[in-house]
Amino acid sequence: MESNHAQRKNEHLSLATKLYTQVHTNSLDNMQIIHHSLPEISLKEVTAATSCGKLKFTSPFFIEAMTGGSQNAYKVNQKLAILAKKYRLAMAIGSASITFHDQAAKKSFSVVRETNPDGIIIANLSAKASLEQAKAVIELLNANALELHINTTQELIMSDGDRDFHWLANIESLINHLDVPIIVKEVGFGMDATTINQLQSIGVQLINISGRGGTNFAVIEDHRNHLTNFDFLNDWGQTTLESLLEARKVRKKTTQIIASGGICSPLDVVKAGILGANAVGVAGYFLNHLIRDGFDALDKEINNWQVTLPRLLALLGCRSFNELASIDFVLHGKELEYAQQRHLI
Numbered sequence: 007m008e009s010n011h012a013q014r015k016n017e018h019l020s021l022a023t024k025l026y027t028q029v030h031t032n033s034l035d036n037m038q039i040i041h042h043s044l045p046e047i048s049l050k051e052v053t054a055a056t057s058c059g060k061l062k063f064t065s066p067f068f069i070e071a072m073t074g075g076s077q078n079a080y081k082v083n084q085k086l087a088i089l090a091k092k093y094r095l096a097m098a099i100g101s102a103s104i105t106f107h108d109q110a111a112k113k114s115f116s117v118v119r120e121t122n123p124d125g126i127i128i129a130n131l132s133a134k135a136s137l138e139q140a141k142a143v144i145e146l147l148n149a150n151a152l153e154l155h156i157n158t159t160q161e162l163i164m165s166d167g168d169r170d171f172h173w174l175a176n177i178e179s180l181i182n183h184l185d186v187p188i189i190v191k192e193v194g195f196g197m198d199a200t201t202i203n204q205l206q207s208i209g210v211q212l213i214n215i216s217g218r219g220g221t222n223f224a225v226i227e228d229h230r231n232h233l234t235n236f237d238f239l240n241d242w243g244q245t246t247l248e249s250l251l252e253a254r255k256v257r258k259k260t261t262q263i264i265a266s267g268g269i270c271s272p273l274d275v276v277k278a279g280i281l282g283a284n285a286v287g288v289a290g291y292f293l294n295h296l297i298r299d300g301f302d303a304l305d306k307e308i309n310n311w312q313v314t315l316p317r318l319l320a321l322l323g324c325r326s327f328n329e330l331a332s333i334d335f336v337l338h339g340k341e342l343e344y345a346q347q348r349h350l351i
């Protein structure tokens with residue numbers, strides 16, 4: 007019999023799959039890239055590699071934090087790690103808080119490093135984690151970076167979630183005392199300019215805006231809740247496109263922006279790059295391929311993304327992923343309205 011925490015991890019995996027298509031709307035659909043017919047480039051000149059500060063990615067997209075802590079999570083993490091190794095993708099793992107009170111849970115995390123000894127592996131913890139906890143998890147995974155998730159919406163919907171959100175001082179202290187790069191990330195509710203400024207003011211240089219439009223933890227946690235009903239929060243937060251526009255306005259030169267939230271095609275990766283993302287995380291879409299369609303289907307899908315991305319860069323006349331930031335685009339519908347009201351364009 008698995009612990010309550012491990013069962014919660016299993017519920018997240020199954021609900022993230024069951025609910026995925028029902029909640030999927032993609033803000034990036036309201037962005038139109040301007041096509042230029044004469045890009046004056048050869049595909050040979052193009053590289054899709056990118057970097058986020060000290061982290062060097064051979065591919066602009068990576069597997070974003072999802073799971074760990076149960077037997078089912080072990081299997082999912084092992085399969086994702088095999089593909090991360092095969093395609094040289096960076097991979098973040100789900101929150102490792104469970105390992106502090108459940109020793110048996112550790113192997114569902116360490117399997118990722120065992121499977122992919124030389125890959126870029128990103129550990130994940132809550133923004134309230136202590137320095138000792140952060141060091142333990144980095145050591146467990148021999149992690150190249152640590153994500154600290156900020157998930158107020160999710161915690162408040164959970165019946166047994168956190169109720170104290172004084173996080174900034176702790177994040178600042180962790181940044182000052184850890185050697186690996188620290189990424190601060192949302193979990194699918196997006197960020198605004200104020201949040202990004204708060205993070206920048208305490209020295210955060212890697213920010214994952216993780217916006218609304220894909221996996222929706224308001225909906226997932228609401229399904230797990232039997233006493234209260236929070237379905238009025240189903241559309242809470244900024245979309246990925248809105249969050250990237252917010253970030254574009256206030257980011258410092260030293261800030262690296264990571265996009266995630268609803269990314270489900272190489273074109274979405276490119277659009278995020280045009281909006282200034284330095285790298286792009288994918289969670290729910292890959293999980294759904296793996297769980298619904300199987301390992302081989304996800305293998306094929308990732309292969310397709312890797313073949314397609316350099317061609318899309320060539321289509322846009324970009325030799326590298328970061329050159330996308332100068333490509334023209336127009337916005338339509340809700341996203342245009344948002345950008346105008348927030349003075350983001």
Ligand code: FNR
Pocket residue numbers: 018019022070071072073099100101130153154155191192193194216217219220221266267268269287288289290291293
């Ligand atoms: C997540 N996500 C997540 N994020 C995090 O920082 N720590 C975590 O432990 C988890 N756990 C988790 C479980 C499952 C099953 C999913 C699908 C997702 C959130 C994830 O990293 C990402 O921020 C959001 O899911 C938005 O991206 P997608 O899913 O729309 O691509």
